[in-house]
Amino acid sequence: MSSSRKSAAFCLLVSTALLSAGHTYEIGSAFSYPCHESLTRRSFDASSAPGESLFKETAIPLPLDNSWSAVLESMGKKVGASYEDEVNRFIAFSLILGARFPDVGHNSVFDANSMHELHSHPGAQSSHCLRRDDDNWAAGQERALERCFGVIQSGVERAVAEYRRPREEQLVKMRTFVDFYGQIDVYVWSPAFELGKTLHTVQDSFSHTVRSDDLRRIRHVMNALEFGPLNQPNRDGLIHSLEMDECDDGAASIAEVAVDAGADFLRYASMALAGDDTNAFEPFFETWMSYEPGCGVDNDFCGSKWAELARTDPTTTIINCSASLPAPSHRPGRRWIDAVILSLWFLLS
Amino acid sequence: MTALTTQPRPIVYLAGVFFFASALFSAPAQAEQPLEDGPPEHDFFFELDAGLSWIAPNSTQTAVGFNMGWGGRFGLSFYKDYLRGFVHVSQSMWLRSEYESDLTPGALNVALGIGTVLFRGGIRSSIAVGTSTLLYDELFDDAGSTGWFLEVRPAGLRWSFGNWAIVLDPLTFALMAPQPRRPMPLRRSEFATRLGLEVML
Numbered sequence: 001m002s003s004s005r006k007s008a009a010f011c012l013l014v015s016t017a018l019l020s021a022g023h024t025y026e027i028g029s030a031f032s033y034p035c036h037e038s039l040t041r042r043s044f045d046a047s048s049a050p051g052e053s054l055f056k057e058t059a060i061p062l063p064l065d066n067s068w069s070a071v072l073e074s075m076g077k078k079v080g081a082s083y084e085d086e087v088n089r090f091i092a093f094s095l096i097l098g099a100r101f102p103d104v105g106h107n108s109v110f111d112a113n114s115m116h117e118l119h120s121h122p123g124a125q126s127s128h129c130l131r132r133d134d135d136n137w138a139a140g141q142e143r144a145l146e147r148c149f150g151v152i153q154s155g156v157e158r159a160v161a162e163y164r165r166p167r168e169e170q171l172v173k174m175r176t177f178v179d180f181y182g183q184i185d186v187y188v189w190s191p192a193f194e195l196g197k198t199l200h201t202v203q204d205s206f207s208h209t210v211r212s213d214d215l216r217r218i219r220h221v222m223n224a225l226e227f228g229p230l231n232q233p234n235r236d237g238l239i240h241s242l243e244m245d246e247c248d249d250g251a252a253s254i255a256e257v258a259v260d261a262g263a264d265f266l267r268y269a270s271m272a273l274a275g276d277d278t279n280a281f282e283p284f285f286e287t288w289m290s291y292e293p294g295c296g297v298d299n300d301f302c303g304s305k306w307a308e309l310a311r312t313d314p315t316t317t318i319i320n321c322s323a324s325l326p327a328p329s330h331r332p333g334r335r336w337i338d339a340v341i342l343s344l345w346f347l348l349s
Numbered sequence: 350m351t352a353l354t355t356q357p358r359p360i361v362y363l364a365g366v367f368f369f370a371s372a373l374f375s376a377p378a379q380a381e382q383p384l385e386d387g388p389p390e391h392d393f394f395f396e397l398d399a400g401l402s403w404i405a406p407n408s409t410q411t412a413v414g415f416n417m418g419w420g421g422r423f424g425l426s427f428y429k430d431y432l433r434g435f436v437h438v439s440q441s442m443w444l445r446s447e448y449e450s451d452l453t454p455g456a457l458n459v460a461l462g463i464g465t466v467l468f469r470g471g472i473r474s475s476i477a478v479g480t481s482t483l484l485y486d487e488l489f490d491d492a493g494s495t496g497w498f499l500e501v502r503p504a505g506l507r508w509s510f511g512n513w514a515i516v517l518d519p520l521t522f523a524l525m526a527p528q529p530r531r532p533m534p535l536r537r538s539e540f541a542t543r544l545g546l547e548v549m550l
């Protein structure tokens with residue numbers, strides 16, 4: 001079973017957005033490739049010359065509690081965050097944990113209720129550079145893009161604000177979920193954590209849009225909430241493609257460019273940090289986030305060579321039931337239902 | 350408060366359902382067996398079993414908790430098997446799933462237990478309490494870390510063939526805590542289905 005098919009089967013059974021469930025580049029788990037994590041690590045590596053580090057000059061104090069190191073280790077070899085320098089490891093960890101955050105928050109990827117809330121709420125779509133259900137036609141698409149850019153801009157501003165705090169206050173505890181221990185608190189370097197969260201949105205702006213051939217300009221924003229026969233691509237936007245989320249497979253060539261964009265993002269963001277000036281970040285938008293109007297479904301997104309890929313393996317109508325389900329109950333008993341459904345999926349896949 | 354009052358209910362319901370289902374399907378099968386043909390006054394018994402669990406329903410944080418394992422029990426039965434005392438040894442292997450897929454060696458559980466066999470040998474119940482020892486290095490704990498273990502097998506179906514019996518526990522519940530201390534306890538619950546072979550020696 002391919003990764004995308006597995007995702008579809010999963011969504012069919014769980015009726016919620018989970019793992020790589022059609023809302024984002026995949027994040028690492030037992031059943032999915034760690035796209036966001038590995039892209040983030042690769043962007044961090046590419047953002048500076050070999051042997052150097054973008055934020056090394058900031059003299060980050062390492063926390064005495066090194067639980068973060070064990071958590072980074074447990075993320076596995078596919079993430080590839082192996083650094084000899086402890087400060088570099090800590091920065092990479094903070095970025096990677098931040099990049100996972102929009103998908104999992106403080107929760108387990110198998111916490112179906114939390115994942116449902118994180119992914120199916122219209123207000124959460126902008127963190128993944130996707131349309132809300134009321135973002136119709138070209139005007140709605142522009143609103144969706146404005147919100148996506150707003151998430152990126154405000155993320156950099158938050159990182160700058162964190163960076164202005166005294167050094168020791170930049171070490172903050174972040175609650176995260178690990179196997180067998182459940183939710184634990186680990187230290188992160190807060191500016192890097194904020195940048196990691198924002199980098200997630202930058203990465204999704206490649207997997208959830210149709211871009212120009214050189215992947216510099218955005219021509220179309222996709223929709224992960226409205227599926228099936230009721231979806232009108234001209235009005236609602238193209239249905240989100242599971243294939244576009246496969247950073248290690250079908251969309252690998254797009255992911256390669258997303259790594260370059262991520263490295264640029266980190267370089268410009270570090271300039272903004274160093275100068276306390278978020279305007280230093282502007283060139284990033286000009287280089288990677290310009291909007292090219294007039295390209296839609298009818299003209300195949302102005303003949304974009306990515307159009308076919310974007311139409312491959314669309315999120316199915318069945319998954320849409322997750323978005324139309326009533327808000328999940330917070331009663332603990334509800335988790336039994338999730339557990340049984342997840343178990344079935346586990347056995348079937 | 351809500352969690353405390355509502356969460357155990359499904360456990361009770363499920364245990365009840367299995368208990369009555371066991372009684373329903375097993376008792377008639379054993380009904381033709383006359384009482385005098387039952388097990389002797391007291392005897393040694395030995396059992397090997399294997400189990401599978403894939404949910405962690407007591408957790409409020411994740412729905413998946415895949416465990417698999419094996420176990421053995423050796424003990425003495427009294428009063429025509431109405432009472433059993435035994436030593437329990439089991440290994441529960443845990444699947445890592447949050448970042449990567451990896452079946453860990455899990456924990457080795459050693460316990461003492463008591464049990465009973467009812468419905469003319471058709472159903473058995475038991476409880477065991479003991480220690481749980483981590484068999485590998487986990488994120489924040491080393492192999493050898495030892496805490497406590499509790500296992501309840503409310504209603505296992507039992508089919509006898511002479512001195513042998515096949516035993517199916519539709520639902521067993523185990524709590525193991527190789528490292529129970531805060532702030533980061535290592536605890537694992539297990540709702541398992543187990544299949545075993547039992548012999549009266």
Ligand SMILES: [Zn+2]
Pocket residue numbers: 023024025102103127128200204
């Ligand atoms: Zn995303």
